[in-house]
Amino acid sequence: MTTAVVESERKYDVPAGASLPDWSGVAGVASVLGPEQTELDAHYFDTADLRLLRAGFTLRNRAGGEDAGWHAKVPAGGGDREELRFAPQPGMPEELAKLFAGIARGAELVEVARLKTTRTTWTLLDDAGSALAEVAADQVTATVPQRAGTEAATVKSWHEVEIELAGGADRATADRLGAVMAEAGFPVSSAKSKLARALAVKRPRTKRAGSAGAVVLAYVRKQADAVRQQDIAIRRDLPDAVHQARVASRKLRATLKTFRPVLRRRQVDPLREELQWYERRLSGARDVEVMSEVLHDEVGQVPVEHVLGPVAAKLTAHFAREEATAADTVARTMAAKRYFRMLDRLDQLLEDPPLRKRKGKKALRKSARKAWRRVKKAVQRSESATVGPELDAALHRARKETRKARYAADALKPAFGKKVRRWRKHLKALQDALGEQHDAVTTGAQLRQLAIRTHASGGNAYTYGLLYARQDEHGRAGYRKFRALWTDPPSKTPTWLR
CATH class of the missing domain: 1.20.120 (Four Helix Bundle (Hemerythrin (Met), subunit A))
Incomplete structure (x- = not known):
C-alpha cells in the first residue's frame, strides 16, 4: 500500500568547527526531544543519463528508520516535495516503474548511487507538546558505481543538516529556524538533494544571463518542468492533472511562437507541432469534465416543475460514456511513442537552446x-x-x-x-x-x-x-x-x- 507524505524541508551545509544552535531560545519552541541516532542505507535508481534527477524526481530503496522501503519523491509546489512510500520488497514495485514511464521513456532504471547516512535527530516541540520540526544532522557517505565515461566507482563524504517542518507548522517557523542557523554560521545548501550532491548534478543555466534568451528560456524551463510533473500526476490519476498538463503545454507552444526573434524557428517549430498534438489528445478529458459539472449544476437551478424526465440521470450516463472514451485516449497518449519523442525534443531544446544572436530587452518588447x-x-x-x-x-x-x-x-x-x-x-x-x-x-x-x-x-x-x-x-x-x-x-x- 502506498503512503503519500508532503515534505517541507531546508538543507544546510556544515562548516568546519560549526556547532548546532540552542533551539530552546527560538520563538515558539518550548522543548526539545533527542538526540536519537539512526543508520540509513539507501540505494538510488535512475536512468544512465539521470533523467529522473534532472527532471526533479528521485527514486530509492532505503533500509533503516521508521519509513524503510521504496520511496519516490516528486515536486509538490512551493519548494516542497511529496514522498510516495512503498513497503519494503526485494524488487522495484511495478507501480513505481509505471509511474516513471514517461520520464524514463524505455531506458532501464539502474542503481546510480548508494548513500549511507548516520542521522542524529532532535524534535522541536511547542507549548502543547506538538512537533514543530525535526532537525537532522546527517553524516553521509556516498558511493557512485562506475558508469560510462568514468574510470571507477567514486566515494565522497560530507555533513549536512536538514530541518523538516511537522505537518501543523507554518513557513514562519522555518524562517525563524533558518535565521538561527544563519546566525550560527550554517549556509543554505546549494545542492537540491543528497543524490544531486553525490552525483555533482547542477541545474543547467543559460550562458547569457540577463539576455532576452535567458528570460525566455527561464519561462520555457518552468513550463517544461510542469509538463513532466503533470506526467506523473496524470499517471497517479490526480484531480486536475490533465488540465494542468494542457495549460503547461499551451504556455510552451505559445512562448515558442511569440518569441521567435529569440529562438530559431527551424528548431522549435517541430516541437510546437508535437505540443499541439498532445493538447488535442488531452482536450476531450478536460472538456467533458467541465461540461458535466456545468450542466449538472444548471439542472439543479431549474425549478423542479420544469425538469421533465430523468434529465440529470441522462446527463450522468451520457458524460460517463464520454469520460470513459476520453480517459482511454489519455492513457493511450501517455504510452505513445510520439509522446515520448515529444519529451525527447523538449529535453534536447533545453540541453542545447537554439538561441539567436545576443538579444536584449528590445527583442522582448x-x-x-x-x-x-x-x-x-x-x-x-x-x-x-x-x-x-x-x-x-x-x-x-x-x-x-x-x-x-x-x-x-x-x-x-x-x-x-x-x-x-x-x-x-x-x-x-x-x-x-x-x-x-x-x-x-x-x-x-x-x-x-x-x-x-x-x-x-x-x-x-x-x-x-x-x-x-x-x-x-x-x-x-x-x-x-x-x-x-x-x-x-x-x-x-x-x-x-x-
Missing part, C-alpha cells in the same frame, strides 16, 4: 508588441463578423490570441516587473470574459445534440431547451463583459511596449 497587435487585429475582425457561428469563431480566435499575449506577459515579468502586471491583468480579464462566451457556445452545442437525440427517441426535450436558453444568455453576458473591458478602459498599447 518587439515580440510582446506583435502579440498585442494580433489581439487587436483579432478583435477588430470580430467587430465586423455576423452574429452567429461567424462571430463565435472570431471571438474564439480573439480569445486564443489574448491567451498567447497573457502568456508572453507571464514570461516577461522577471524582466519588466511592475510594468507588465497591469497589462497582464487586463489580458486575463479579457481572456476570462471570452472564455465564458466560448464555454457557453460549446455547451449549447452539446445541449442541442442531446435534445435532438431525446426527441428522436420519443422523449421530451423541453428541459434541454431551457438549459440551452440559459447557456445562450451566459454567452451573451460574457460577450457584454468582454466589450465593456475592451472599450473601458480603452485597450491601447501600454506605454512600456511602445
Whole structure:
C-alpha cells in the first residue's frame, strides 16, 4: 500500500568547527526531544543519463528508520516535495516503474548511487507538546558505481543538516529556524538533494544571463518542468492533472511562437507541432469534465416543475460514456511513442537552446508588441463578423490570441516587473470574459445534440431547451463583459511596449 507524505524541508551545509544552535531560545519552541541516532542505507535508481534527477524526481530503496522501503519523491509546489512510500520488497514495485514511464521513456532504471547516512535527530516541540520540526544532522557517505565515461566507482563524504517542518507548522517557523542557523554560521545548501550532491548534478543555466534568451528560456524551463510533473500526476490519476498538463503545454507552444526573434524557428517549430498534438489528445478529458459539472449544476437551478424526465440521470450516463472514451485516449497518449519523442525534443531544446544572436530587452518588447497587435487585429475582425457561428469563431480566435499575449506577459515579468502586471491583468480579464462566451457556445452545442437525440427517441426535450436558453444568455453576458473591458478602459498599447 502506498503512503503519500508532503515534505517541507531546508538543507544546510556544515562548516568546519560549526556547532548546532540552542533551539530552546527560538520563538515558539518550548522543548526539545533527542538526540536519537539512526543508520540509513539507501540505494538510488535512475536512468544512465539521470533523467529522473534532472527532471526533479528521485527514486530509492532505503533500509533503516521508521519509513524503510521504496520511496519516490516528486515536486509538490512551493519548494516542497511529496514522498510516495512503498513497503519494503526485494524488487522495484511495478507501480513505481509505471509511474516513471514517461520520464524514463524505455531506458532501464539502474542503481546510480548508494548513500549511507548516520542521522542524529532532535524534535522541536511547542507549548502543547506538538512537533514543530525535526532537525537532522546527517553524516553521509556516498558511493557512485562506475558508469560510462568514468574510470571507477567514486566515494565522497560530507555533513549536512536538514530541518523538516511537522505537518501543523507554518513557513514562519522555518524562517525563524533558518535565521538561527544563519546566525550560527550554517549556509543554505546549494545542492537540491543528497543524490544531486553525490552525483555533482547542477541545474543547467543559460550562458547569457540577463539576455532576452535567458528570460525566455527561464519561462520555457518552468513550463517544461510542469509538463513532466503533470506526467506523473496524470499517471497517479490526480484531480486536475490533465488540465494542468494542457495549460503547461499551451504556455510552451505559445512562448515558442511569440518569441521567435529569440529562438530559431527551424528548431522549435517541430516541437510546437508535437505540443499541439498532445493538447488535442488531452482536450476531450478536460472538456467533458467541465461540461458535466456545468450542466449538472444548471439542472439543479431549474425549478423542479420544469425538469421533465430523468434529465440529470441522462446527463450522468451520457458524460460517463464520454469520460470513459476520453480517459482511454489519455492513457493511450501517455504510452505513445510520439509522446515520448515529444519529451525527447523538449529535453534536447533545453540541453542545447537554439538561441539567436545576443538579444536584449528590445527583442522582448518587439515580440510582446506583435502579440498585442494580433489581439487587436483579432478583435477588430470580430467587430465586423455576423452574429452567429461567424462571430463565435472570431471571438474564439480573439480569445486564443489574448491567451498567447497573457502568456508572453507571464514570461516577461522577471524582466519588466511592475510594468507588465497591469497589462497582464487586463489580458486575463479579457481572456476570462471570452472564455465564458466560448464555454457557453460549446455547451449549447452539446445541449442541442442531446435534445435532438431525446426527441428522436420519443422523449421530451423541453428541459434541454431551457438549459440551452440559459447557456445562450451566459454567452451573451460574457460577450457584454468582454466589450465593456475592451472599450473601458480603452485597450491601447501600454506605454512600456511602445
